Amino acid sequence: MAAEDRWLEGLRVLVTGAAGGLGRALVAEADLRGARVAATGRRPNIDTADLPEAAIRVPADLRNPDECRRLVHDAAEQLGGLDIVVNNAAALVCKPFTELELDDLETVWEVNLRAPVLIMQESFPYLCKGTSPAIVNVVSTAGVNGGVAPVSAYGMTKAGLIVVTKAVAREYGAHGIRVFSLSPPAIESEMRRVLPADLSVSTDRVKGMSALGRPAPPPEEIARFTLLTASGVGGLVTGTMIDLTATVY
Ligand SMILES: NC(=O)c1ccc[n+]([C@@H]2O[C@H](COP(=O)([O-])OP(=O)(O)OC[C@H]3O[C@@H](n4cnc5c(N)ncnc54)[C@H](OP(=O)(O)O)[C@@H]3O)[C@@H](O)[C@H]2O)c1
Known part of the structure; x- marks a missing residue:
């Protein structure tokens, strides 16, 4: 690969949910573009x-706060620092609001909001010493509009992550660290198996809803955009939510 295509050369990247649909693509793309990558997952x-x-594999259960903190230090130690952190892991609960149980609420809060918060906090000292440091929090339009399926518990945690991203971007900006959230388009992944069948990422359905008349993009395309924006190329991007759904909510 030509040197100019290795736009993450030498950077150190941490990706959570690395064994998932988008996570695998993020790890592969970061590696392809020259980064050194720490991949975390629970399974x-x-x-x-x-x-x-x-x-580098760093297993951790994000429901455990100590493991959230430990994974950051393990990753930074093995990579020799951190430049980009992607909080990509998430848990989806699809249930009517009145049927939500305490464990459902705790699962989404712990994985989707508390874990990224702890990981951001622990990453801060490493990112302060990083090159063009950035944090990406992967969110969802369910955190803006509540979602089309009964995903209120998931949506509220993504809403929280969108807001904390804005707040942290202000605080970390003075240290040269950019923090943004990214709402990906529908990805055919394990997560979507709990959704009703009529919401599947079928090419025709998505293409029909897309303002651009495009089928759902492959995870590789989403990963490339995400990492390119996180790299120095995305210089002014901070605080904001980037919505890649092309109006397919
Ligand atoms: N799929 C979509 O259509 C869609 C749409 C909008 C937003 N998103 C967002 O995109 C991101 C990636 O989703 P995806 O589609 O790639 O889903 P996915 O394939 O289900 O991947 C989710 C990842 O999160 C990890 N995870 C869940 N609970 C965990 C825990 N307790 N500890 C550690 N890791 C845990 C899973 O780990 P294991 O592999 O160990 O289970 C899995 O690797 C998520 O933030 C999601 O909310 C997805």
Whole structure:
């Protein structure tokens, strides 16, 4: 690959949810573009998932606060620092509001909001010493409009993450760290299996709703945009939510 295509050369990238649909693409793209990557996941298959050989595996259950903190230090130690952190992992609960149980609420709060908050806090000292440092929080339009399926619990945690991103961007900006959230388009992943069948990422449905008349993009395209924006190229992007859904909410 030509040197100019390795636009993450030498940067150190941490990706959570690395064994998932978007996570795998983020790790592969970061590796392809020259970064050194720490891939985190909860399932034992984080060790064997189809990830680039060079990616460092850091298993952690994000429901455990100590593991959230520990994974940042493990990753930074093994990579020799941190430049880009992508909070990509998430849990989806699809249930009518009145049927939500305490464990449902705790799961989404712990994985989707508390974990990114703890990871941002722990990453701060490393990012302060990083090159063009940035944090990306992967969110959802459910955090803006409540979602089309019964995903209120998931949506409220994504809404919280969108807001805390804005607040943290102000505080970290003075240290040269950019923080933005990114709402990806529909991805055919494990997560969507709990959604009603009529919301599947079928090409025709998405294409029909897209303002651009395009089918859902592959995770690789989303990963490339995400990391390019997180790299120095996205110089002025901070605080904002980037919405890649092309109006397919
Ligand atoms: N799929 C979509 O259509 C869609 C739409 C809008 C936004 N998003 C957002 O995009 C991001 C990626 O989603 P995806 O589609 O790639 O979903 P996915 O394939 O289900 O991946 C989610 C990842 O989160 C990890 N995770 C869940 N609970 C965890 C825990 N307790 N500890 C550690 N890791 C945990 C999972 O780990 P394991 O592999 O160990 O289970 C999995 O790797 C999420 O933030 C999601 O909210 C997705």
